[in-house]
Amino acid sequence: MIAHKKSFQQSFNWREISTLLLERGELPATSRILKIVGNVEPEDQLSAQDLAALILKDFGLTKKVLRLANSCFYNPNGIEIATVSKAIIFLGFNVIKKIALATNYLEEILRKTSSKNRALVLSLLSRSFFAAFMLARLDRALHLSQEELFISALFYRLVRVLLALHLPEEYLTLVQLERRDPVKAREALYLIGERLGKAWSFPSSLVDILEGSPKEKEEKHLAALVADFDHAVQAVLERNDHEPLKRFCKDHAVDPKMVASLVEGAYQAVKDLHRPFAKYLKFCEGGEERGEEPAFQHEEFFQKALAEITALLASPGQKYQEVLFMVLETICRAFECESVLFGLFKVKEGALSIRYAVGQRNGALKDKVLPVGEVLKEIFRKKTEWAGKKSTIPEFDKIDLPEADILFSPLIVWERPLGMIMALRKRPFSSEESQKVAILRNLAVMSIVQTQRAK
Template sequence: MTEIRGLEEWMTTLAEQELPTLNAVVREICELSENEKCRAEDLTKIILRDADLTSKVLKIANSVHYNPSFASIKTVSRAIVHLGFDNLRNITLATTLIENFLKGKPKTLLIQSLARSFHAAVQAKAMVPFLDGDKKEQVFIAALLRNISELALISTGRKVVENFIEARDQDPQAEHSLALEYLGVDTSLLSRHLIKDWTLGDLLSEACENHVHSSAAARAVNLGNQISTYIQRGMKSQEMQKICQQTANLCKISLDDAKKQILMMADEASVIAKIYGVEVLISSLPDPALIEQKEESAVKPDYLFQQQLNQIHKAMLAGDDFPKITQLSLAALHEGSGISRVAILVVDHKSKMLDVRYVVGKGTHLWRQRIKINLEQLHKGELLHEFLRTQQPLWYQPSSVQKDIGALQMMGATGAIFLAPLLLNKRLMALAYADAETGVLSARQFEEFQLIANQLNLMMRFSASS
């Protein structure tokens, strides 16, 4: 295999290869996002041309993440009304792009690169509400495609590309010099040419230029990209401290709020990957429990749970979405109540499966990818079967009464377990789970666990009524 070096040779190689990025849907949606006159009907036509894409879009639109009221959405036009044009456009592009790259048996390097791009898009989108000016609705797409040259290069299967990326990951700040050494061309220059050839949008072009006086939207794209590059080094790393401050400055929020937002979106990326049906990315997405490295305060206030409960109420009054309130709720139980591990498992009534959706605590990050519980395979007498029969809050203490925990063995707990139902019109939609890993849980923790479950029940009821 001949060595490829320089811009022209790489552009020729990429042009001769049928790359997933050239998929018609991806190209059309990028053009759609640049066209100020585009209508919802244009997006509907693109989606309806592909039966599999239509099915996936409707499934995502009906997920609890985007549809906490569980009002049935059966048409793409209704999905656009419910989710909003920008949201559905982003969903369509992300699922199409990722699925096309993942066809066959993708290499670990490609999965890692896709996960990084996906995480960057989620981080950048979180900054959008704080931005002024036009094109801010295009931030998610631009961040998702920010490293399009890397994805395209990996798809060639060239060993020199793998060598370059491995070297770059060891020293991201030396990317320019390493690209010239291994590839004979700067990856930013290659990206700009691909963006122009594939008409992927002006905002993406601006972000790749990375000028000092870039627009707020372009800065959000690049900050999302930097977060996804450096977050694995931990929030205390020099790089992340700088990025957190830049995020705070761009969003005009406190440094502490910027750190909280980044950590919340790191977990949100795994939640959305699960909803989009690309669980294969989760193992390469950041684990908040590992990257946070919290500074232990000398004395933890005894009213921490109340503080966090107050944050939940403020979020509800501000009209924040269900995913954010759910994440705040789990954080309150983990941090404020001191419960080791907490999760929300959503009931898929069609497939009769329990799907892990939201998690917090050490070792829970990969639950979304690894744990699925078949409700039809539960046997009489096991803990989960008894809970589903009564649908009442449950506190299992193995030190008092030994029971068969059955399917819940997947969670790996040998200590106390809490369960509580999340109901809508008396129908079980999800359940809250908590455990002490190998230890015990207290009566106070059980009351606080039930309080949070009741809050989520009220939230679902309110969403349904409104």
């Protein structure tokens, strides 16, 4: 029996497994957003817009962020939010950072999940998100930020998720090893996580809290707190046993009577994030997988976004950057554009300097400089929308823009050209769409005029 145990442990070679994961398991988008949410500051207006642009690059990510922003977990007063821009303004920069990280991580894992291992991956993900949403609610009692608690609980079991995603047979081997020798299994999990974290440039603070970390033995370290909390959460998920969670709350000056509401709130948040998760949280009666959501209604969204922009215009202290970015987001989503740009007109250079970019290629297009030739000068002179193919605009011949139909909308302030909104997609724009863009453009101009008058 002992010999079998030794042989079994040797069959789970963490070095070989970590090498295999490095070859196929990278999470580039999640790694990128981890760096972004860790480096930008809420006071930096451009950073807030960068975060919104990052979210808007992906339709699935946008949908899930807005679903969570409208959930009772984050928005208990039920104030409807239709745009990512308003979500950042209304819920706050740090909340949206957390939501963006969660949804980005989920979308990236789901994209790589096959039907063969889908159930296993969803089961593990649902547990991680459940723990993350619940622990974040204890921020005041624990004297730690919601963001730090959320990220720590979400990624605590990251290695398990990656194994289930890319090496499901090895994950099942790990589970069997865990039953025989839990200490050895946790040690292997951390060694794999440590190697992956270094290779993918994860923050050291994140590597320190991965499952099995030696830091768990340090009583006052965050890793010890997260490990204790995870143990309590697993009791809820596996046996519907709330006692370990009540003890955790009592040890940290949280009323144990809050446990029921914490569990229910986290359960609702997980369902709002991804409805199929409900199927894997069997501790809660009624957990079930619902059907697909209704299709995105473009006209309904346009009207809601228009109302949000108008309300923002009327609010004291409104910033024209917020209004302008909300206008770009609305154009991009309402008219299914690949990219929407705003270029500031540089008179001396005779060029548009791209300040904001929303859509799939926002990173490649932002900060580009586009020449203003006869076509764009005529659009500025006529002060009205114009649509055509890129190939019909001579000044864009040598510019690295995708071949597409482009709708131009000039911003004229005090009878002078200030800049140009440019919407790109693979089919022509209708006259009705041009009229709607004109309405949005006028709201952006109004915001800029209000700001200048206030100065």
